[in-house]
Amino acid sequence: MEEKSAPHVKTLHTTERSKITTVAILPFTNKSEKKGADEVLRKCFFTNLSIKGYNLLKLEEIDERLKLASIDASNLDKEDIFKIGRIVKADALIYGTVTKCCKKYFCLYSHVTFGAELKMVDARSYTVIWQADHTERTHSDAIPVSPFSIPEAVIESSINVREKVFAETATAS
Numbered sequence: 079m080e081e082k083s084a085p086h087v088k089t090l091h092t093t094e095r096s097k098i099t100t101v102a103i104l105p106f107t108n109k110s111e112k113k114g115a116d117e118v119l120r121k122c123f124f125t126n127l128s129i130k131g132y133n134l135l136k137l138e139e140i141d142e143r144l145k146l147a148s149i150d151a152s153n154l155d156k157e158d159i160f161k162i163g164r165i166v167k168a169d170a171l172i173y174g175t176v177t178k179c180c181k182k183y184f185c186l187y188s189h190v191t192f193g194a195e196l197k198m199v200d201a202r203s204y205t206v207i208w209q210a211d212h213t214e215r216t217h218s219d220a221i222p223v224s225p226f227s228i229p230e231a232v233i234e235s236s237i238n239v240r241e242k243v244f245a246e247t248a249t250a251s
Contacts, residue, residue: 098200098207102135102168103127105144105151110179110193119176119194127172140166163201170207171199178213190216 103124108116120137128134144151147165154162155173163171178193193213199206 098169099133100135100168101127101132101170101172101198102140102163102166103137103172103174104140104154104162104166106174106176107152107155108176108179110176112176112179112181115176115179115192116174119174123172123174123196135166135168140168143167159199159201159204169201171201173197173199177211188216 103120106116106120108114124134124137141151143166144154144162149157149162149165159171163169173196175195176193177195178191180191182189191213193211195209195211197206197209
């Protein structure tokens with residue numbers, strides 16, 4: 079059984095689609111107790127956004143460019159946004175943080191919680207285009223195959239922001 083909840087999404091700046099041609103999903107940070115949850119969420123987010131039509135840079139390319147520029151991926155929030163955009167060759171940057179990732183098993187009952195915060199920033203103007211936070215909980219009478227089936231649901235909810243941003247931009251024009 080899944081508890082469906084809507085993500086908390088703020089569209090802070092509508093932008094013209096033609097201005098953003100490439101998007102880089104930067105390495106996510108992990109504030110949860112589950113090691114590797116940030117990497118799983120980033121890959122799931124990449125997969126879901128690429129299906130939705132974004133022109134995304136490959137995660138490996140982003141990581142390699144950051145490494146070549148001697149940028150510490152664990153401190154990206156302290157780096158200049160314009161500089162990061164130029165290094166990874168992207169118009170917009172997506173930052174993400176896993177805020178919660180825990181699983182509890184009681185005999186045949188399981189409870190999984192996964193939370194994340196995400197934001198997209200225009201790398202040229204430093205403007206936050208949108209930001210979202212969401213926590214998803216699932217309960218089951220059977221032990222799940224993978225505790226990482228949750229990020230997909232979180233991402234599916236969160237990426238509806240893209241349609242909202244473009245719809246607002248179209249009505250504002």
